[in-house]
Amino acid sequence: MGFDNPVAVSIVLFTIAISFLISYLSIRWTRTTTDFYVASGKIPWKLNGAAMFGDYCSAASFLGIAGAIALSGVDKWWIAIGFFGAWIVLLLVLAGPLKSAGKFTVGDVLVGRFGGRSLKLIAMVGTVVIGTLYLVPQIVGAGHLFNLLLGWDYMTTVFVTGAFMAMMVIIGGMRGTTYNQALQGLILIVAMFALVIVASSIYFDGNPLRIIAQAKETVSTTEAVKIGRDLLATAPTETVEDAFALAQTIREMAPETPTAMTPGVAVPGMWNQLSLVLGLLLGTAGLPHVLIRLYTVKDARAAQKSVEVTIIGLAIFYIAVLFAGLAAMMILYPTLMELLAAGEIGVATNMAVPFLGMELGGEVFLGIIAAGAMAAMLSTSVGLLISMTTSLAHDVYAGIIKPESSDRERVVFAKVGAAVFTVIAIVASIWLREQNVAVLVGMCFGIAASTFAPILILSIWWKGLTKEGAVSGLVVGLVFSLIFTFARFLEMSSVFGIPVLVNPALYSVPVAFLTIFVVSYYTSNQGDVEKFMAVAHRKA
Amino acid sequence: MEESKMENAMDQEPVFDEQHYRKKLKLSFTLLLVFTVTYFLAAIITTRELKDIAALEIMGMPLAVYLGMLVFIVGIVVTRISLVKNQ
Numbered sequence: 001m002g003f004d005n006p007v008a009v010s011i012v013l014f015t016i017a018i019s020f021l022i023s024y025l026s027i028r029w030t031r032t033t034t035d036f037y038v039a040s041g042k043i044p045w046k047l048n049g050a051a052m053f054g055d056y057c058s059a060a061s062f063l064g065i066a067g068a069i070a071l072s073g074v075d076k077w078w079i080a081i082g083f084f085g086a087w088i089v090l091l092l093v094l095a096g097p098l099k100s101a102g103k104f105t106v107g108d109v110l111v112g113r114f115g116g117r118s119l120k121l122i123a124m125v126g127t128v129v130i131g132t133l134y135l136v137p138q139i140v141g142a143g144h145l146f147n148l149l150l151g152w153d154y155m156t157t158v159f160v161t162g163a164f165m166a167m168m169v170i171i172g173g174m175r176g177t178t179y180n181q182a183l184q185g186l187i188l189i190v191a192m193f194a195l196v197i198v199a200s201s202i203y204f205d206g207n208p209l210r211i212i213a214q215a216k217e218t219v220s221t222t223e224a225v226k227i228g229r230d231l232l233a234t235a236p237t238e239t240v241e242d243a244f245a246l247a248q249t250i251r252e253m254a255p256e257t258p259t260a261m262t263p264g265v266a267v268p269g270m271w272n273q274l275s276l277v278l279g280l281l282l283g284t285a286g287l288p289h290v291l292i293r294l295y296t297v298k299d300a301r302a303a304q305k306s307v308e309v310t311i312i313g314l315a316i317f318y319i320a321v322l323f324a325g326l327a328a329m330m331i332l333y334p335t336l337m338e339l340l341a342a343g344e345i346g347v348a349t350n351m352a353v354p355f356l357g358m359e360l361g362g363e364v365f366l367g368i369i370a371a372g373a374m375a376a377m378l379s380t381s382v383g384l385l386i387s388m389t390t391s392l393a394h395d396v397y398a399g400i401i402k403p404e405s406s407d408r409e410r411v412v413f414a415k416v417g418a419a420v421f422t423v424i425a426i427v428a429s430i431w432l433r434e435q436n437v438a439v440l441v442g443m444c445f446g447i448a449a450s451t452f453a454p455i456l457i458l459s460i461w462w463k464g465l466t467k468e469g470a471v472s473g474l475v476v477g478l479v480f481s482l483i484f485t486f487a488r489f490l491e492m493s494s495v496f497g498i499p500v501l502v503n504p505a506l507y508s509v510p511v512a513f514l515t516i517f518v519v520s521y522y523t524s525n526q527g528d529v530e531k532f533m534a535v536a537h538r539k540a
Numbered sequence: 541m542e543e544s545k546m547e548n549a550m551d552q553e554p555v556f557d558e559q560h561y562r563k564k565l566k567l568s569f570t571l572l573l574v575f576t577v578t579y580f581l582a583a584i585i586t587t588r589e590l591k592d593i594a595a596l597e598i599m600g601m602p603l604a605v606y607l608g609m610l611v612f613i614v615g616i617v618v619t620r621i622s623l624v625k626n627q
Contacts, residue, residue, distance in 0.1 A: 074605060078586060081611050085579045088615045092572045092622055212601060263604035264591020270584065277583040281576070304623060311619050315612040322608075461565060534556035537564055 011367030012374055015187065016164065019378060022179045023172030033398075033410045036173040037104045037390040038295040043178050045302040049309025051178045052293050054185025056083075056284075056310065057317060058134075058380035060441035062188055062373050063141050065318075067349035069325025070336060070356075073220040073260035075267040076325070080318035082280025086445070087314060089285050091307040096300035097460040097536040098291065105387075106291055106452055107395040112535070113459055114467040114527035120395040122474055126451045127288040129478065131388040132425055133444045133485075134287070138377040138384070139165075139429040144350045145373050158429050165381040166422040169389065170415045174296060177382045184375030189313065191372030192320045195353070198360045199327040203240055208323050215260040215326040218247045221336040221348075222266070227254045229341050237334035240359065247333045260329055272502045275446070279505030283445025286452030289383035292390060328356040346434045388421050389414040432489075447485060450477035450508035458516055460536050463529050469520030477512030484508065567625050571618040578614045582607035
């Protein structure tokens, strides 16, 4: 498309410019390490809740899930439900105690109970692995989006996007990141609602429930390609009415084929589904960029209230995603079928929402949707970068390598770390360009669920946990989840005779918990448990 | 160092209140149990093996969609209960 979409490109560039302005204005509040890491714990809880919403609604939420629904129907909504469910775990068992017991990072909580530097180092490694793996799908999504908008080749796009992300963190620190994430969260929810409302108004009699009703009579595009690929050459496909007619023709050709609202078609088998939802449920409890946001407010109560704001926002957003995904399927029926027929599954999935924006409101709407998508990627990416760099600078540099370092040295180290992590993520994004961003994020959740989630939950709630149990559980969880994650990427069907599932969690989470229980049973270093529990569970 | 100036929670000396801890433990994990039962029930029913149940139509929509909505509703309800009870 090149510069055929100057209005859309201008809208995207305008929102990026605002983000940079916010980051620039935040420089004066980013002088010390506590400012850079957690905005000195002075972020209001409502703002933090909005920022967490923006932080969490990544490219996977905004593009991946709606796109997956547009291809496969209602079954793919489960990814959104899983993303939502994770926050309930976070609120009920972690948010308050984690804020009470920690200062900057996950490592602080573990060291608060057990002392010693080794746990900080292990926590930093886990943070970096999870953060990098989560960062990749953000850049992949951005790469496809800029390719659509500007016609840049993927490589150029990935490099430019990565540079944007790194600069926002380096300039703005946590305070700039917070305001940006809150603004980007607002853009996301407005863009998603605009899609549903405009689509309903123009094509579904102003009634969003009509989207569901029509989807019940529509074969998903993934199934439609198998049935009516030949029709693409002959049937008119210029207008949305043509798209509806094509969908109806295909439905009539195969009336027994499940529709977009038929459950159980695109969901994996029982074990795959269980593994996926378990990984999603516990995953957020182990995502460092989410956890670090709990430290940006003044106390445990404020942290919990922030999480409630995020939960309500996510519920509304993810319900809207179902309607937007189904609307995209029906309105873009021939387009999506053509992409699927050409084997462009990644493009079809990740670009369904921007295509829908273009169809509904031309360049202006495309620009708004693209700005929303860019906001999703940037807000999540800067959150990841800042959590990784905080862990590196605070846990390793200040905690182990150079404890006597000055504030300035630590901030500089963190900023250099942000640049290095960005380069690593860019290289990985080139390797994984064809992967669905939602699937990539889902797998990352599996790793987080198998590492930080078990040890954080048990550190906070189980007095019997020992240091050796925590370390071994984290290491075993990380190794198991990585083995099955990479086996999945390499398309292996089994590892040591164990079938490879869509997510590693079903194996790695129980193994991590079991390792912790067994090792803790045979060891005795429970740390400063009374003092830790008193701090973590003190009355508000 | 600026980092050490920030209030360090672990440096304070609150007294461990076993009763308060147990009350929090019971509340948090009871609410978590309620949510996870709803969550996994909905997840399992929508699998390929049980898709006939998930496809049952109620007022024009398949049961799977209602169960998905239920996860959101139960999630928000347990969130509110947790915040009110923890006040």
